[in-house]
Amino acid sequence: MAGALPTLGPSGPGPDAARGSPAGAEAPEVALLALDQLWFQVAGTVCNLRCGHCFISCAPDNHSFWFLTRSQVRAALDESRTLGVKEYYFTGGEPFMNREMLGILEDTLELGPATVLTNATLLPSRTVDALAGLASRSPYSLELRVSIDGVTAESNDALRGHGSFDRALGAVGRLAASGFLPIVTTMQTWADADTDRVLDAFRARLSAVGYERSRLKILPPLRIGAEARRSGGYAPSERVTGEMMVDYPVDLLLCSSARLVTSRGVWVCPILLDYESGRLGDTLSAAVERPARLTEQACHTCWLHGAVCSNVPSLSRDFS
């Protein structure tokens, strides 16, 4: 049913081409300006859902990357202090498939703000209660970013699987009742002109489960992984070149301010997880020294939209 949804962008050359070929010497490099965001691939590529648009094809049987342990996360947290990290993000796969997730968040919230990107299908009341306890004991914000990709069960479940809409909405209701203001993220599958209408529909749907002050975040499609098979991937011309970086505010790009800790080393950012070119080293200290290379076509989405995976948009400006 995934194909029933409208897609954005040109219908490209197909899933294999989505990975493209490395642009080689043409690919610009971006050095780390400051490690503001430390991301954790805390559930590896393991997910209880098998979404038709997942940019890294996470699934119950995708074990390319495994869960991070609490002690692995703790070691990176310790290292992050001297690096001056400002925010911590947890993604997967589905983070709450990691049995140590609550402990990991407890450790993190002692140091700084934590954001979890979740499908919210594994958040029973006892987990929500535990999260509320962690949030209330920390001076820092605990943000839950809940992915819902349609304002109806029909449209969401076509992408995310049968029953996922009702389960996620139920969790949003429980989170709201516990004092959270979850950020509901949705991939844009509509024309820009329809944005207000779609957002109004989302607000009404969320209000119906008791979430009145909804926070909504629209994400552009990343045409890699499963999404490339669904929507056709990138056109050959959609690639970042050196010329495109002339006078471009580089701090808009996540790779200028973030690194991703995984079970197999440290990567540039979450969207490059499937690409060996995204791997920057075995350790955080090594990975912060190496620049990112904008080799992959997914970098074009970031170049166009900025670091949309952050909670708030990048704010690059030249104050002369």
Place this chain on the structure above:
Amino acid sequence: MSEPLPTYGRVAAFGGVYSNHLALSAAIEDASARDVDAILCLGDLGAFGPNPDKVFPILRGHGVRVLRGNYDDSVARGLDDCQCGYTDPRDNHYARLSYRYTLARTAPENRAWLASLPGALRFRLGDLGVLACHGSPRRTNEFLWESTTPTHFLAKLAGDHDADVILGTHTGIPWERRWGDCGAYVNVGALGRPANDGRTEVWYALLEGSGTELSVELVPVAYDHAALAREMREEDLPEEFVETILTGWWTTCLEILPGKERARGRF
């Protein structure tokens, strides 16, 4: 050889005036009665409130040391927006409306004055080296909220910029954090609108340095908010802005608030 930094014992500091000339006058009067050595304004003179030109003679007349915020930078240079970075359509609508009003009604000589302001101020408070900025020492429009700013991040920022104490504003909600022997960050609050706390008062900071001891008092300022609301209505500013002045709850530009700060508000 660079000039020695000015040394103070006690200062008052505020930011985010947002054209609220009534609160500005009230805060200066309050601070002056507390025997301060200097009054500092950390930027963003316009936005939100009515008749932006009114705050300039008040600031200059009282010798307030002013630095340039992101809004001031935009107005001075006639940019397209206020550089707050909103993406939510509703927030953007109000931010645009407010910015266009302010830009159109700020006199050329005042825009030139904004352009002449420094981006940061350094001074000594007792034996402490203080760096006053708008958002953060590294970026004028960086938001440093209490719930999303780790202590180790602040300590590194202070070290990178050779300061014991950092003063900032930009978010509109005052808070403070201490670390080590004498490290401190103080968000000095904003005079232009209440701090999303259900109170109509606005906030400034009173800071005193004695040796390496820093004392901080966040001071609420009552002013004739009803008169400001009337003036805002006369200027056809949005009723949503007026509501904030009258209730103390933010109604717009909520997207940038982290979960904890937003949950404390009404909207």
